[in-house]
Amino acid sequence: MADALYDGRHFRTLNVIDEGNREALAIEIGTSIPSARMIRVLDDLIRLYGRPARLRVDNGPELTAEAFVEWCAAQGIAIGYIQPGKPDQNAFIERFNRTFREEVLDAYVFDSLEQVRAITEEWLATYNTERPHDSLGRVPPLTFLPRPDAPAESTFAVST
Secondary structure, three states: OEEEOOOOOEEEEEEEEEOOOOOEEEEEEEOOOOHHHHHHHHHHHHHHHOOOOEEEEOOOHHHHOHHHHHHHHHHOOEEEEOOOOOHHHHHHHHHHHHHHHHHHHOOOOOOOHHHHHHHHHHHHHHHHHOOOEHHHOOEOHHHHOOOOOOOOOOEEEEEO
């Protein structure tokens, strides 16, 4: 996702959710998010949550980069590319992105990346632990499916 600070400087976000319980695992924020940075974020998530069986992604340049493809192969993680122009094939992350856009990116005028990160961190905590989800029986993700580690068949959805 992309947005801009009040002074016009652009920034991007890398959003990662677990499709099993809709938990938002990470939102990385920076002026750019190349494949090497994305790989570092995913390495951190694997250390915290375990290795997913698959990553569902769009066809952005950082997600089709040779470094990312080789990293997935080395990790034994399948890549599930959606068809170009078919965001409904990645519906969970698209729904999440819309919520994040409406409740954070469009709701505030940001002066700095640090401010974006602070507000996003607070929002993520609420999203995962307090906010009820209709698709989960009106409970938050971590109430629906607390997860000590990623099940072997888990899929993480990734979006930039």
